[in-house]
Amino acid sequence: MGIKTGTRVSIQAQPDGKLLINPVIEGRSIKTKRIDVTGCGAKALERDIIAAYLHGYDMIELFSERILVEQKQTIRRVCYKLIGHEITEENSNCVVIQDLLNPNELPIKKGVQRMFLIAVSMQKDAVRAFKTIDHDLALDVSHRDDEVDRLYLLISKQFRSILCEGGMPSNTETSIEEYHEFRMAASPLERIADHAQKIANTALKLQEPVNDKVMEEIDKLNAAYTELVKQSVEALFETNISLANQVIDNVDNMRAWVEELHESILKLKSNEIMISLGTVVDSLSRIGDLSSNIAEIAINMAIRDR
Structure with missing residues (x-):
């Protein structure tokens, strides 16, 4: 590292109690x-x-x-x-x-929280746009996916920087292990946003209204999966094993409901509606699976901290 007698160094306390010693290089070269x-x-x-x-x-x-x-x-x-x-x-x-960004301006926990808030709002609005054939709202949802992608890339960049440079950003209470797990949780959140965008894109192509009875069931299914996503993220931030296991069990229990919905959709007369509804239900089901993935990460974090 080129450290000799008289070299100026900085000493930074890490969340796990270790001390990180870095040589203070004046005028750091720009990569x-x-x-x-x-x-x-x-x-x-x-x-x-x-x-x-x-x-x-x-x-x-x-x-x-x-x-x-x-x-x-x-x-x-x-x-x-x-x-x-x-x-x-x-x-x-x-x-x-x-x-031009100072990496300390957006800690990873805030980045993940922001991804979650955008993804959940996309999921709700995508189904609403599908139900009301609101093409303007559907287009807005589709554009919001760009913001989730931007946050995901930033989190990936920050995590790689920590691995390569061997130090945490200053003024952080997040350990390297937590950084790794929040980086892992960012991936399913990015995929949830992708599925919300897929539903919105399906709504953009829709021209005729959906059967009220079927749409009512999809509304209920969407509300249930939205709640599971919220609970999985809550379990992640609070390292709550009980809540995480509850999320995983509920996702498994909802598979029969999804199969029943698919069977109801196949009985519809309109091919356009049948294909569109099948896409929506499939994406919602995958969002449920992704909430299970986040819950599993929460369990891993909680077990480590016990």
Whole structure:
């Protein structure tokens, strides 16, 4: 580490009682990644930028003899997905993206909590948009998925930074083990938002109203799964084993209900409604499975802390 007699170091207490000693390097060098985008398609360019973001580069320089307009549009679109990264320089052959975020500004627990709140609101509004054939609300739900994706990428980046740099952000009460488990919980929350977006996209294609009796059952199913998602996140934050086990048992018990709904849907006359309702029920069922995943993570955390 280059530490010698007289070297200035910082000493930071960790949540588990360990002391982290870091050399205080004046004028820390900026980590820069240069990427040649010549002939690079939109999807490949997006993957390269996100990979550089997750690796924690402070500056990403994209260069070519001539950066195409389509490539610049892709770069701007990807930057919107990345919290803290902004385009700070742009010309015909170079685009510079710089990280302007202080990692201490959004602790991982707040990030996960924010993901949960957005995902649950998406789930509720997606089913409401489907029920009322509200295309404007469905489109709004679909757009909200971008915010969940941004938070998920930020959490992944923060966790990787901790693993590689060997230290926790300052002013945090979260241990490395908790960081790992909250990072794991962020994944099913991101998938819950994806399924809410899938329901919203199904609502966008819907043209005729759904049978009231079937829709009433779907409303009840959605309310039950929404409550299970809430309980799983509560169990995670409170390391509540009893509540987590209750969530898992309730998800298992609801499988028969889901099968009955699928059978009712198959009796409908309209193929459009049948396919759309099948998609909605399937996504809600998968949201239930994802709440079980979060509950299992909560149990792992609680067992470790006992």
